[in-house]
Amino acid sequence: MSDHILKARALKKHFKTGGGMLAASGTVKAVDGVSFDVRRGETFAIVGESGCGKSTLARLLMRLLTPTEGDVQFDGADVRSLAGRDLTALRRDMQFIFQDPFSSLNPRMSVGKLVGEPLETHFPKMSAADRRGKVAELLAKVGLRPEHAERYPHEFSGGQRQRIGIARALASAPKLVIGDEPVSALDVSVQAQVINLLSDLRDELGLTLVIIAHDLAVIRHMSDRVAVMYLGQIVEQGDVDTVYNHPRHPYTRALLSAIPVAAHGARTPQTALEGEMPSPANPPSGCRFHTRCPYAKERCASEPPALREADAGNGHIAACHYFEEIAAATPDIGLADVPERAPGAAARFALYEDAMRDRTTLRPRQDQQ
Amino acid sequence: MPNPDTGSDKVLLEVRDFSLRFRGLPSDQINHVNFSVSPGKTLCVVGESGCGKSVTSLAMMGLLPAGAATIRSGEMIFEGQKLDLADHRAMRKLRGSRMTMIFQEPMTSLNPAFRIGDQIAEAVLAHSDASKSEAEDKALAILKRVGIPAPEKRMRDYPHQLSGGMRQRVMIAMALVNDPALLIADEPTTALDVTIQAQILELIRDLQAETDMGTIMITHDLGVVAEIADTVAVMYAGTIVETGPAERIFNDPQHPYTIGLMSSIPQLSGPRGLLATVPGMVPTTQNMPEGCRFATRCPFAQPVCAKEPPLAPLEGGHAVACHFAPLETHLEQSA
Numbered sequence: 001m002s003d004h005i006l007k008a009r010a011l012k013k014h015f016k017t018g019g020g021m022l023a024a025s026g027t028v029k030a031v032d033g034v035s036f037d038v039r040r041g042e043t044f045a046i047v048g049e050s051g052c053g054k055s056t057l058a059r060l061l062m063r064l065l066t067p068t069e070g071d072v073q074f075d076g077a078d079v080r081s082l083a084g085r086d087l088t089a090l091r092r093d094m095q096f097i098f099q100d101p102f103s104s105l106n107p108r109m110s111v112g113k114l115v116g117e118p119l120e121t122h123f124p125k126m127s128a129a130d131r132r133g134k135v136a137e138l139l140a141k142v143g144l145r146p147e148h149a150e151r152y153p154h155e156f157s158g159g160q161r162q163r164i165g166i167a168r169a170l171a172s173a174p175k176l177v178i179g180d181e182p183v184s185a186l187d188v189s190v191q192a193q194v195i196n197l198l199s200d201l202r203d204e205l206g207l208t209l210v211i212i213a214h215d216l217a218v219i220r221h222m223s224d225r226v227a228v229m230y231l232g233q234i235v236e237q238g239d240v241d242t243v244y245n246h247p248r249h250p251y252t253r254a255l256l257s258a259i260p261v262a263a264h265g266a267r268t269p270q271t272a273l274e275g276e277m278p279s280p281a282n283p284p285s286g287c288r289f290h291t292r293c294p295y296a297k298e299r300c301a302s303e304p305p306a307l308r309e310a311d312a313g314n315g316h317i318a319a320c321h322y323f324e325e326i327a328a329a330t331p332d333i334g335l336a337d338v339p340e341r342a343p344g345a346a347a348r349f350a351l352y353e354d355a356m357r358d359r360t361t362l363r364p365r366q367d368q369q
Numbered sequence: 370m371p372n373p374d375t376g377s378d379k380v381l382l383e384v385r386d387f388s389l390r391f392r393g394l395p396s397d398q399i400n401h402v403n404f405s406v407s408p409g410k411t412l413c414v415v416g417e418s419g420c421g422k423s424v425t426s427l428a429m430m431g432l433l434p435a436g437a438a439t440i441r442s443g444e445m446i447f448e449g450q451k452l453d454l455a456d457h458r459a460m461r462k463l464r465g466s467r468m469t470m471i472f473q474e475p476m477t478s479l480n481p482a483f484r485i486g487d488q489i490a491e492a493v494l495a496h497s498d499a500s501k502s503e504a505e506d507k508a509l510a511i512l513k514r515v516g517i518p519a520p521e522k523r524m525r526d527y528p529h530q531l532s533g534g535m536r537q538r539v540m541i542a543m544a545l546v547n548d549p550a551l552l553i554a555d556e557p558t559t560a561l562d563v564t565i566q567a568q569i570l571e572l573i574r575d576l577q578a579e580t581d582m583g584t585i586m587i588t589h590d591l592g593v594v595a596e597i598a599d600t601v602a603v604m605y606a607g608t609i610v611e612t613g614p615a616e617r618i619f620n621d622p623q624h625p626y627t628i629g630l631m632s633s634i635p636q637l638s639g640p641r642g643l644l645a646t647v648p649g650m651v652p653t654t655q656n657m658p659e660g661c662r663f664a665t666r667c668p669f670a671q672p673v674c675a676k677e678p679p680l681a682p683l684e685g686g687h688a689v690a691c692h693f694a695p696l697e698t699h700l701e702q703s704a
Contacts, residue, residue: 049562050533157650158418187417187589189647192633196643214562217635221644244637258567260592262634264619273564276532342621347697352628355668356645 005176005208006038006061011070013056017281028281030056032232033070038176043202043209045219045240048229049255051277054212057229058180061210062096063087075175092122095169099181101161105153111164112149115139118171138167143197159190166197170205178210183218195222216259220244225315228252231288232280234307238316248310248318248327250293287320295326380446381408381583382429382468382551387443387454389428396657397441399425400607403680406551406600409581413594413615416604417630419651422587425604426553430470431460448550466496469544473556475536479528486512486524489543496547511542515572534565538572545576552577555587570596591634595619600686603627606651606662609680613687623689625667625696661692669693669700 013031018024030053038044048054059065061072063079072079074094082090095118098104105114115135119126126134136146142163153161162182169177182198183191199222202209213219219226220240227237228249236249247253254273273292278284284291290300299321310316310323320326341349382405389399399421406412414422427433429445435457445452447468452459464470472478480488489508493499499507505524512520515538528536537557544552554573558566574597577584586597594601598615603624611624622628632645649666652658658665664674673692680690693699 049564159650188591188630189417189633190650192635192644192646193648195635196646199643215635216563217637220637221635221641240641254564256637258563259637260566260570260590260596261637262591262595262619262631264595264616273567276534276565277562341619344695344697345621348622348628348695349632351696351700352625352632352668353645356632356648 003040004037005040005075006210007036007073008057008061009035009070009073011035011057011060011072012068013053013060013065014068026281028279029232029283030280031060031067032280032283034229034232034234035070036227036234036237038208038210039225040175040208041202041206042224043199043211043222045211045213045223045226046229047213047216047219047226047255049214049277051231051280052229053232053280054214054229055180058096058178058210058212061178062094063090064096088122092172093174094176094178095172095174097162097165097169097177097179097182100185101158101165102185104165105161105168107153109152110149111139111144111151111153111156114153114164115149115167115171118168122172134171135167138171141170141201142167143193157190158186159193162186162194163197166194166201170201173205174207176208176210178212180212181214182211184213184215191218198222216244216256228255231277231283233288233319235289235320236310236316236318237307238310239314242311242314242316246311246316246327248316248323249289249320250295250323250326251289252318253326254294295322297322379407380405381448382406382585383446384425384429385444385446387425387428387445388441389424389433389438389443390441391438391654392436394654396654398438398607398654399428400662401442402604402607402609404602404609404612406583406585408550408583409577410599411577411584411586411597412600412602413586413588413598414602414604415588415591415594415630417589417651419606420604421607422604423555426470426555426585426587428454430464430468430553431457432464432470465492466547467549468551468553469547469549470553470555471537471540471544471557473559475533475540475560476528478540479536481528484525484527485531485539489539489546492543492546507546508542511546512539514576515539515542515545516568517542533561534568537561537565537569541569541572541576545580545582548580549582551583551585553585553587556589557586558593559588559590566593573597591631603630606657608662608690610663610691611687611689612680613683614685617685617687621687623683623687623694623696624663624691625669626663628696629666661690669696 011031011034015028015030017026017028034057046054046057060067074090079090112135115138116131119131119134135149139146139148144163183194186194201207211222223240226240226243227234230251236243236252247256275292278291286302287300287305290296305319305321307317307319310318384404387399387402388397390397402425404412416422440455443454445454486505486508490504493504493507509520509524512523517523517538558569561569588594601615601618602609602612605626611627622631629647633647635644647666652665660675660677664670678690678692680688682688
């Protein structure tokens with residue numbers, strides 16, 4: 001089988017709430033029994049709406065939080081038991097890119113210092129001159145110029161700051177990078193630049209990426225495999241193409257059909273979801289999705305469905321008692337292909353694409369020439 | 370400018386030649402902008418951060434702080450009445466009654482210290498002679514209409530007791546309680562999850578069909594535009610670079626920026642892999658290029674682009690501001 005760099009086994013993270021003088025105490029089950037394997041060199045995506053526990057999961061993987069139960073294995077080592085020097089080594093091999101490029105960079109440090117800091121931590125013997133050279137190299141890699149090292153974060157736009165964050169994450173030469181909503185704070189045109197940059201870097205440096213996001217279209221462009229989370233649990237997982245073309249869990253189907261498609265008349269027939277995600281402090285019994293599921297039956301309220309194989313062989317799994325029936329009744333959720341544009345417009349889009357290829361100013365390497 | 374919505378010749382709101390400059394800056398933040406909305410129709414103003422879409426809507430509502438910005442030119446005709454955009458007193462009368470606005474972040478637009486029922490009733494009392502109990506009845510009715518479950522109970526809730534989607538429904542209720550003729554919605558679904566976004570867009574569509582209210586929707590999301598727009602104005606750096614019926618904008622986009630924007634969107638179907646992008650970033654007001662403001666990022670820019678291109682009409686109410694439109698006939702050799 002493939003070589004797994006990261007394994008999560010039955011991960012749980014429960015937070016205690018309240019319990020003060022006024023509030024009754026409770027437990028928020030942010031992550032509640034999550035298992036998956038990430039293969040070396042792939043991009044693995046975790047998708048879900050706010051409150052589904054995806055960010056808590058990312059922090060568990062990094063051991064920024066300690067799991068209540070279950071464990072994480074990184075490159076064969078149990079992350080939970082690491083301490084001291086081994087934990088520092090873990091931090092070197094596993095890096096994090098944050099969502100908000102405005103609050104995750106210290107405003108009082110120059111870009112050179114920001115990117116040099118992880119080098120100082122992880123390679124203390126590196127000379128100052130070598131470090132400067134390495135910082136310049138990293139900045140070039142993410143499409144910034146070496147002289148940017150002298151500047152401060154406020155002088156940069158959101159997209160450029162995210163590039164700084166990426167350079168900082170790459171400084172320690174990690175094997176695995178976890179991105180928590182790495183592009184969701186950016187404008188569309190800039191978002192595309194950063195998506196392309198991440199996939200180029202992955203190929204160039206042989207990285208493994210774990211991307212946490214809420215945007216299914218972004219994930220489709222960035223990832224090889226995807227896990228869909230709902231209320232602290234994975235409800236569906238598989239290859240991106242399989243999950244997007246043959247979604248099995250009703251939640252995945254609803255999520256896909258809720259995304260507005262940027263084409264006139266391409267409105268998808270929506271599997272409208274009623275209501276909102278229940279509170280993770282008090283999740284519904286049985287299948288956690290049954291309160292919003294258009295297909296729910298009696299059994300769904302009492303018996304929690306296990307993840308089981310959907311289509312033979314390729315690791316596509318879903319947690320629903322009735323996905324065969326649902327898929328047989330409505331095989332296609334009707335993700336329309338982008339309709340044909342006017343003939344002139346097609347030529348225009350082709351012109352634009354060619355022009356972009358020739359300029360390729362965004363590729364880190366060519367930037368230097 | 371002719372009303373780009375060919376389906377109706379009634380015009381609810383028209384803004385002509387609007388320009389605005391912030392104090393101390395060398396170029397206009399909003400640069401000769403024209404647009405119009407018909408009753409019962411939705412105009413989407415689409416563009417990225419800093420393109421001036423929010424500033425335009427705030428100026429229309431008279432919400433820009435006096436002294437910070439100067440209206441350099443422009444007039445607004447609303448329900449047949451000519452208004453001076455700089456006349457704050459006239460604007461205050463319209464605001465909240467005939468013309469209302471909802472914002473991106475419902476948490477910061479609601480007062481955390483008051484019950485939501487009281488906040489909605491206050492909007493009624495501010496614009497009519499209704500009694501307190503009449504206002505409360507109206508508040509209850511509108512909460513019911515925007516789909517708040519158990520509205521009698523929710524009237525007594527404070528904003529923090531509601532979820533993001535519910536808060537946005539409350540904002541919509543507050544905006545609609547006085548039966549406005551025009552609703553300005555500034556990124557109303559950006560902070561919401563996709564499944565909740567779908568619910569809110571449907572709600573706005575339904576309410577609009579019921580009341581014949583005109584809507585200006587400000588968004589950066591072309592997916593939302595495709596869902597809800599009748600007409601579209603694409604803004605870049607304070608200029609409308611392309612405008613027209615939604616169908617024309619999506620099926621026959623002309624401006625290089627519109628094309629770049631559409632190429633950058635990750636799709637749910639079709640080929641995966643590298644996305645086309647719009648290189649670089651929006652110029653700051655201090656470094657605004659002369660002539661076409663998109664020239665610094667345009668892959669097709671030529672010397673002539675140092676001259677400002679007019680927003681030239683094409684067929685069917687479609688107009689584009691580019692010297693080379695249509696690109697495929699004017700730019701073959703450079704491909």
